[in-house]
Structure formats: structure tokens, C-alpha cells
Amino acid sequence: MQIKGFIDTTFLDWDGKVACTVFTPGCNLRCPFCHNHGLVLNPEQYEDVKEEEIFDFLTKHNDFIDGVCITGGEPTLQKGLDKFCERVKKLGIKIKLDTNGTNPTVVRRLLEKDLVDYIAMDIKAPLNEEQYSEVSGVRCEVDKIRESVNLIKNSGVEYEFRTTVVPSLHTFRDIEQISRDIKGAKLYVLQKFQPRFAMDRGLRNSRVLSDDDMKKLVKIISCNVDKAFFRGK
Amino acid sequence: MIVSNDSTDAALFVKVSREDVVKWDRKSIVEALLRETTISPELAEKISKEVEETIIKSKIKFITAPLIREVVNGKLIEYGLEEERKQHTRLGLPIYDVDQMLISRNRENANVPHGPEATNLTLAESIKKQYALLKIFPPEIAVAHEKGDFHLHDLGMIDRPYCSGNSLEYVKKFGLSLPNAISISKPAKHPEVLIGQMIKFSAALQGNFAGAIGWDAVNLFFAPYLVGVDNEKLEQLAQMLIFEFAQQSVARGGQSIFSDLNIYWEIPKHFIGVPAIGPGGKFTGNNYEDYIEESQKFAIALFKVYKEGDGLGRPFFFPKPQVHITERLFKTEGYEDFLYLISDVSSDKGNTYYVFDRGETAKISECCRLSFKLEKSDFEDAKTPWKMRYSAMQNVTLNLPRVAYEAGGSDERLFEIITERMELMARAHVYKRNFIKKLLDMKNQGPLSLLSMNRDGEPYYRLHRATFLFGMVGLNELVQYHTGEEMHESNQALKFGLRVIAFMKKEAERLGEKYGLRFVLEQTPAESTAYRMAKLDLEHYRDEALTVVKGIVEKNEIYYTNSTYLNVGVPLSPIERVKKEGMFHPLIEAGSLSHIWIGEARPDPGGIASFVVKTFKNTQNDQIAFSPEFTSCLDCGRTTRGL
Numbered sequence: 001m002q003i004k005g006f007i008d009t010t011f012l013d014w015d016g017k018v019a020c021t022v023f024t025p026g027c028n029l030r031c032p033f034c035h036n037h038g039l040v041l042n043p044e045q046y047e048d049v050k051e052e053e054i055f056d057f058l059t060k061h062n063d064f065i066d067g068v069c070i071t072g073g074e075p076t077l078q079k080g081l082d083k084f085c086e087r088v089k090k091l092g093i094k095i096k097l098d099t100n101g102t103n104p105t106v107v108r109r110l111l112e113k114d115l116v117d118y119i120a121m122d123i124k125a126p127l128n129e130e131q132y133s134e135v136s137g138v139r140c141e142v143d144k145i146r147e148s149v150n151l152i153k154n155s156g157v158e159y160e161f162r163t164t165v166v167p168s169l170h171t172f173r174d175i176e177q178i179s180r181d182i183k184g185a186k187l188y189v190l191q192k193f194q195p196r197f198a199m200d201r202g203l204r205n206s207r208v209l210s211d212d213d214m215k216k217l218v219k220i221i222s223c224n225v226d227k228a229f230f231r232g233k
Numbered sequence: 234m235i236v237s238n239d240s241t242d243a244a245l246f247v248k249v250s251r252e253d254v255v256k257w258d259r260k261s262i263v264e265a266l267l268r269e270t271t272i273s274p275e276l277a278e279k280i281s282k283e284v285e286e287t288i289i290k291s292k293i294k295f296i297t298a299p300l301i302r303e304v305v306n307g308k309l310i311e312y313g314l315e316e317e318r319k320q321h322t323r324l325g326l327p328i329y330d331v332d333q334m335l336i337s338r339n340r341e342n343a344n345v346p347h348g349p350e351a352t353n354l355t356l357a358e359s360i361k362k363q364y365a366l367l368k369i370f371p372p373e374i375a376v377a378h379e380k381g382d383f384h385l386h387d388l389g390m391i392d393r394p395y396c397s398g399n400s401l402e403y404v405k406k407f408g409l410s411l412p413n414a415i416s417i418s419k420p421a422k423h424p425e426v427l428i429g430q431m432i433k434f435s436a437a438l439q440g441n442f443a444g445a446i447g448w449d450a451v452n453l454f455f456a457p458y459l460v461g462v463d464n465e466k467l468e469q470l471a472q473m474l475i476f477e478f479a480q481q482s483v484a485r486g487g488q489s490i491f492s493d494l495n496i497y498w499e500i501p502k503h504f505i506g507v508p509a510i511g512p513g514g515k516f517t518g519n520n521y522e523d524y525i526e527e528s529q530k531f532a533i534a535l536f537k538v539y540k541e542g543d544g545l546g547r548p549f550f551f552p553k554p555q556v557h558i559t560e561r562l563f564k565t566e567g568y569e570d571f572l573y574l575i576s577d578v579s580s581d582k583g584n585t586y587y588v589f590d591r592g593e594t595a596k597i598s599e600c601c602r603l604s605f606k607l608e609k610s611d612f613e614d615a616k617t618p619w620k621m622r623y624s625a626m627q628n629v630t631l632n633l634p635r636v637a638y639e640a641g642g643s644d645e646r647l648f649e650i651i652t653e654r655m656e657l658m659a660r661a662h663v664y665k666r667n668f669i670k671k672l673l674d675m676k677n678q679g680p681l682s683l684l685s686m687n688r689d690g691e692p693y694y695r696l697h698r699a700t701f702l703f704g705m706v707g708l709n710e711l712v713q714y715h716t717g718e719e720m721h722e723s724n725q726a727l728k729f730g731l732r733v734i735a736f737m738k739k740e741a742e743r744l745g746e747k748y749g750l751r752f753v754l755e756q757t758p759a760e761s762t763a764y765r766m767a768k769l770d771l772e773h774y775r776d777e778a779l780t781v782v783k784g785i786v787e788k789n790e791i792y793y794t795n796s797t798y799l800n801v802g803v804p805l806s807p808i809e810r811v812k813k814e815g816m817f818h819p820l821i822e823a824g825s826l827s828h829i830w831i832g833e834a835r836p837d838p839g840g841i842a843s844f845v846v847k848t849f850k851n852t853q854n855d856q857i858a859f860s861p862e863f864t865s866c867l868d869c870g871r872t873t874r875g876l
């Protein structure tokens with residue numbers, strides 16, 4: 001698997017766990033608010049991290065590492081993803097997958113092979129072709145997104161759906177609609193948009209939502225999902 | 234300081250130290266020399282005459298007693314009477330220095346408060362330091378300190394022991410009746426009163442110790458006072474306790490009390506079956522284990538206060554909360570939530586110190602890095618917990634990189650030099666001990682009357698239980714110079730580091746037996762010592778030091794790596810750090826610590842809790858703390874006074 005970044009120890013990426021995070025290059029979406037756009041647009045600027053280096057670390061420290069977070073870019077585009085996960089699991093370490101949900105086939109396969117323990121799936125917009133495509137920057141097949149949502153909901157593994165709330169792209173109504181689209185989900189997390197790092201320069205000066213706004217939103221979505229909260233300062 | 238030089242009778246007047254002006258009398262010189270030095274009466278006469286001649290010839294208009302003394306000292310040197318000169322010397326400061334000190338802030342250490350109290354302390358310390366180096370320690374030890382072979386800490390507090398671990402039970406049982414105090418208080422009946430007594434006693438203790446004032450099992454010992462107290466009141470009491478400690482920065486020298494609160498979630502094994510003391514200093518008829526609920530509630534309340542921070546939401550530097558992580562903790566109901574709470578405080582404010590007591594050990598932590606393993610005799614003490622009073626007498630830190638420079642690559646020489654240095658350091662401990670003993674033996678009449686007060690059959694300060702500390706600076710640079718690699722760079726280098734510390738431990742034990750004192754290794758909590766030694770080595774061992782010293786030489790921002798730490802500048806996984814640094818901890822009995830830097834982002838408390846549990850279960854690390862950002866005050870909270 002191609003890896004472009006490795007954080008050997010983090011308390012940030014998987015709640016309750018001592019985790020590592022690996023970053024895979026490339027993505028099939030172009031979300032204007034993406035803050036990993038270097039990895040999406042010009043991954044060649046980053047040096048490859050050798051798998052061996054990561055497994056050396058994991059082998060030495062699997063008495064500490066609870067889990068590996070695989071993020072990107074979009075990890076489901078990676079050819080060696082299954083193999084990588086298998087190797088990690090063999091060490092008794094859990095896996096969290098971040099995905100944009102455009103590849104239900106890969107998600108299904110990983111679930112069937114029991115290779116993931118937590119899935120965090122982005123929901124970019126209410127599940128209709130037009131809005132989804134606008135917010136994700138490319139034409140999107142919403143059916144696939146919906147398929148992923150259902151797969152994950154019924155998978156039995158722990159999961160979260162999450163949305164980065166961008167004031168100029170989302171209305172409160174949109175967020176409420178998303179919560180209806182994923183109705184009954186166990187956990188829905190809203191993330192505060194960090195304009196400074198946005199892919200689209202035009203967004204970099206946009207306003208930041210206040211904690212109060214976020215709390216209001218959480219309240220709005222709470223009735224459609226089991227649990228909701230927001231992240232970000 | 235007066236006056237004229239009348240040609241007829243040389244009626245010179247002298248301003249003397251007792252605020253008086255007296256007529257010149259040569260005999261005063263003779264008297265002083267005979268009183269203070271071992272010089273013969275004939276020589277004293279001779280010197281006094283020569284001094285008189287010099288002074289009169291000079292036609293000076295003003296003269297002070299100190300100046301006369303210096304002229305006499307000059308004469309003593311002319312006669313080659315070095316020892317007598319020392320006996321006759323004055324201690325003091327140039328007026329320029331005092332002027333600077335009174336008016337401008339200490340530039341080297343912005344953390345030292347500036348104000349009349351602070352400068353009083355600095356002035357007093359500077360004189361006591363001179364006194365210590367001239368009078369308490371023999372020249373070879375004083376010189377070794379001045380050259381930077383090792384560092385004698387807190388010389389400006391030569392007449393106090395270093396730090397102390399205290400028991401709230403003492404205050405509960407005996408109330409607050411300090412020697413020389415105008416009024417005495419009986420044992421407290423209410424928790425508020427107990428808090429007040431505890432803080433006042435802490436302030437009094439701080440006047441008798443140079444370092445930290447630690448309090449054991451605070452939440453548990455408060456518990457018998459908290460029966461039936463509702464949550465709101467409980468939180469108020471927790472606030473009172475923390476704020477009162479934190480805001481005592483009006484105490485000695487305008488500094489805070491270096492206070493530590495030891496906190497347990499479970500009932501420590503050694504307190505099970507121990508009769509509890511409650512309101513009025515009376516036994517309640519129950520044992521400590523019967524108060525677990527109150528004890529836990531109070532622990533939670535305390536951490537809620539830490540989480541909130543001060544009036545501006547900033548962290549409290551003092552009192553430091555030290556939570557003991559033990560096997561029993563994991564068997565005590567509710568520990569997950571408690572761990573989450575204290576980890577949340579780590580993540581948000583950084584306060585929590587996690588002290589790992591594995592197996593049968595139990596520890597009392599006094600300062601952020603200093604903890605004492607309780608020994609058999611201590612477990613006996615635990616049945617009468619008011620007796621659980623411990624202290625480290627003094628801390629002497631070895632400059633390790635210099636040892637490597639002098640050894641020039643030879644293993645044999647390296648260990649020889651360590652032995653030589655430690656022998657001298659051990660003797661320094663003996664001198665300090667004897668001096669303090671002398672003061673303690675004066676009991677009520679002496680300067681340490683507080684420490685010699687006797688309410689329970691032995692003095693408050695239990696000299697026979699005192700520990701003496703051997704610290705170290707720059708193990709990493711020693712290894713780097715000697716082997717060519719820093720300790721994080723190879724296993725071999727790390728192993729060599731371990732060998733050095735194991736050797737130091739053995740030497741400390743050997744010397745302890747030789748002198749009949751309890752000598753143990755300690756991680757020196759003094760960034761300024763690391764700086765001082767680096768600076769001195771750059772002067773005296775420039776070529777060698779340049780190859781290993783850390784920081785920026787051009788800007789004079791240099792340091793050696795603290796104690797046995799790995800290079801703090803290299804990005805090292807926190808996991809590697811707690812594991813590798815932890816390998817040294819079993820050798821360093823008086824406590825050691827790893828710092829985990831967690832950057833600016835606010836990490837997930839659950840992740841931190843998981844890391845803590847793993848550090849307990851999978852490493853030998855003794856103590857960890859998380860620092861949201863790299864600041865030297867979080868690192869220690871205490872910056873060493875003195876050189």
C-alpha cells in the first residue's frame with residue numbers, strides 16, 4: 001500500500017485509544033474545504049513511508065498501540081489496503097478506516113473479511129445528486145454513498161458518520177436533512193470547518209462557526225440519531 | 234563612616250555595624266583578630282599597628298568598620314595567612330549588585346517574583362550561600378561546587394533541609410501549635426478549619442524547608458470530615474483547598490508554597506485496618522476503608538477544580554496533584570471514570586502527575602520528581618499515620634559530561650572519576666547533616682524549633698529517616714562524548730547509559746553504608762543546573778563541550794540534557810520515551826519522571842487514560858506527566874534558586 005505519512009503515536013484520531021495514523025495518497029473527490037489537499041492533488045511531493053518502517057514500530061510497540069487509523073486522501077482507492085489491514089490485525093491491533101463512502105465494494109469486502117473495527121464515513125451533503133456533487137467538487141453517484149451508509153449501519157462494527165460543516169456550503173437545514181438521510185445512525189459527529197487549510201482559496205477567509213452554533217446544530221440532529229456531538233475548537 | 238583626620242590626635246571616627254559612631258581605637262582590630270582567628274596576640278598587635286598606619290597615612294575622611302576589616306584582611310594575605318583571612322572575612326555584596334537587585338527584575342529567571350520580599354530572600358540567600366561555602370563545607374568541596382564538578386543545591390538555604398513529606402494526620406491529631414506562635418489552635422472540628430490549619434502549617438514548613446512540602450493521601454485523610462457533606466459543599470471545600478494553596482504566593486520570598494497533594498482512588502493497602510482520625514482529632518471508631526466513598530468524592534471534587542483552572546481558566550501550578558496508580562486502583566470500582574477525569578485534566582491543563590506504585594511498593598511524592606518508596610519501617614508507621622513524615626536532607630548533582638571529558642574515552646577512568654566525585658559528594662552530605670543536626674539539637678532554643686517540636690515522642694523532623702540525594706545532569710551527553718552516540722541513537726549507547734547509572738547506584742549504596750546514611754539517586758529537577766554546568770564546561774572544557782552541548786552556542790542558550798533523559802529535542806514517540814527513560818527508573822529510587830509533550834491540540838482523554846494504563850502495565854516507568862506545551866515551568870514549576 002502506498003503511504004505518504006505516518007504519525008507513530010496520537011491521542012487525537014481515535015477516541016479512547018493510543019493510535020497510529022497512516023495517510024494514503026490520492027482521492028476521487030475534490031471537496032473545496034478539504035484540508036489534506038496536498039495529499040489529494042500532489043501526493044508526489046511527499047516521500048513514501050515504507051511499510052516496513054511502520055510494521056517495525058507496530059511490532060515493537062503493540063503492547064501500547066490499540067489501533068491504526070487509515071486515512072487520506074481516500075484509502076479505499078489503495079490496492080494493497082486489504083493486505084495492509086491483514087498484517088496489522090495479525091499483530092492484534094485494531095483498525096479504524098476513514099472513508100468518503102464512494103467505494104461500497106471495498107467497504108463491503110473489508111467488513112466481510114473482518115478487517116476493520118471502526119469506520120468513520122464522511123457525509124458531505126444531503127443525499128441528492130446535485131448537492132452532493134456541489135459539495136464534493138465532482139459528479140457523485142449518491143446511490144453508492146447510500147449503499148455505504150447502509151452497509152456500515154448494518155455491519156455490527158463501531159462507526160461514526162461525520163460532516164464538516166462549512167457555513168457557505170451548508171445551511172442548518174442541510175445538516176438536518178443529512179441527519180434524516182442517515183436516520184437511526186448510532187453516532188453522528190459534526191466537525192468545525194478550519195478555513196485556514198482549505199483546498200479552495202476562496203474558502204480560506206470564511207467565518208468559523210461558534211461553539212454555540214455547533215451546539216444548536218447538534219441539538220437539531222439529535223432527534224434523528226442515537227448520539228451526536230461536535231469536534232473542533 | 235566619619236570623619237576628620239585631625240593632625241593633633243588622629244581623632245578618626247568609625248561607623249560600626251551596630252549603628253553607632255565610635256572613636257578610632259586600634260584595639261578593636263586586635264580584639265576581633267583574637268576573637269575570630271587563631272592568630273597570635275603579638276601578630277595581632279603588629280597587624281593592627283600597620284593597619285592604623287595605612288589608614289592614617291591615607292588621610293581618608295570616611296571609614297567604616299567593614300572597610301577596616303578588609304584592610305586587615307589585606308594584611309593577613311600579605312602575611313600569607315590564608316586560613317586566618319577566611320576566618321576573619323566578611324560576607325556581603327557590592328553596593329552595585331544590591332542596587333541592581335532591588336530595582337530591576339531578575340533577567341535570567343523571569344519566574345522569580347520581584348518585590349521587597351523576593352529581594353530580601355535573594356539577599357539572604359546570597360549571604361548564606363557564601364557562609365555555606367566558607368564555613369560548612371571544606372575547601373575541596375566548595376571548590377568542586379564552584380568549578381562545576383558537581384552542584385550543591387540550595388546553598389542559600391544551608392540552614393534548612395531540602396524537602397518534606399507530611400501527614401495531615403499530624404495536623405488533625407495535634408492541631409496547630411507552632412513553637413513561638415502567639416496562639417495555638419486545637420484539632421479542627423470542621424473541614425474548613427482543617428484546610429486553614431493545613432495551609433498555615435504548610436507555610437510554616439516552607440520556612441523550614443528549601444523544597445517541596447508534600448502531603449500524603451490528602452483526599453483520604455480529609456474523608457472523615459466529609460461525612461454527610463453534600464456535593465456542592467464538597468466542591469466548595471475542594472476549591473478552598475486548591476485556591477488557598479495556589480494563592481499563597483505572598484509567602485516566603487513572594488513565591489508559592491511548593492506544595493504537592495497525593496491522591497488515591499482506592500484505599501492504599503497500608504491504610505486498611507488503620508483507625509481513622511476525625512473531627513476534634515479523635516478516633517472515629519471506624520477504619521479508613523470505611524471512608525472510601527467520601528475519599529473518592531473529594532478526589533473527584535478536587536479534579537473538577539483543576540479542570541476549571543483559576544479565575545481566568547489557567548492551570549494551577551501549585552499544589553500539584555499526584556495520583557497514585559496501583560494494582561488496587563484497577564480493582565476499585567469506578568476507576569475508569571476517575572482515570573478519564575484526571576486524563577481530561579491532563580489534556581486540558583496538564584496538571585496531573587501519575588505516580589506508578591507497582592507490586593507491593595508504595596510511594597510518597599514530595600516534589601514533582603521526588604518520591605520515596607516506603608520501606609518496611611514505613612509500613613509500621615502507617616498504623617500511626619501522623620508519624621509518616623519524611624524528608625530529603627540535601628541534593629547534590631553530578632556533572633556527568635565533564636566526567637566523560639576528563640576520562641578521555643577510557644571506561645576505567647570514567648568509573649574511577651565517578652567514584653572520586655561521589656565520595657566528595659557523600660562527604661558534602663555528611664557536612665550538611667551535621668550542621669542541621671547541630672541546629673536541631675538546640676531544640677526550642679534553636680532556629681529549627683519547628684522541626685524539633687516533639688508532640689508524639691519524636692521530633693517533627695525525623696533525622697534518622699532522612700534521605701540524601703545524588704542527582705545527575707547530562708547522562709545523554711556523557712554517553713554521546715564517550716561512545717559517539719546519543720542514547721536514543723542506539724541500543725548500545727542506551728546500555729552504556731544504564732551501566733553508568735547502575736554504577737552510580739551501587740556507589741551510592743556503598744557510600745551510604747560507609748557513612749551510615751541513606752543515599753539514593755534522584756533525577757535532579759533543575760534546569761538551571763543543566764545550564765550552569767554547560768556554561769562552565771564551555772569555559773573550561775571548550776573543545777570537548779562543543780561536541781555535545783545542546784542549544785545554540787552563539788546565543789549562549791545552552792544546556793545539557795536533564796538527568797537521565799533522552800535528548801528532548803528529537804521527535805521521539807511518547808511510547809519509546811516512556812519505555813526507554815523508564816529503564817532508568819528502577820535504578821533511581823528517589824523518583825523519576827518522564828514528560829510527554831502533547832502539542833497544542835487537545836488530545837482525547839480516553840487516549841491519555843489508555844496510555845497511562847499501558848505505561849503502568851508494560852514499562853518500568855515511575856512517573857509520567859503530560860505537558861500541553863513545552864514550558865520550563867510546567868516541567869518543574871520550580872526553578873532553582875542560587876547559582
Ligand code: SF4
Nearest residue numbers: 027029031034073100
Ligand atoms: S475531504 Fe476527503 S474526500 Fe474530500 S477531497 Fe479531501 S480527502 Fe478527498
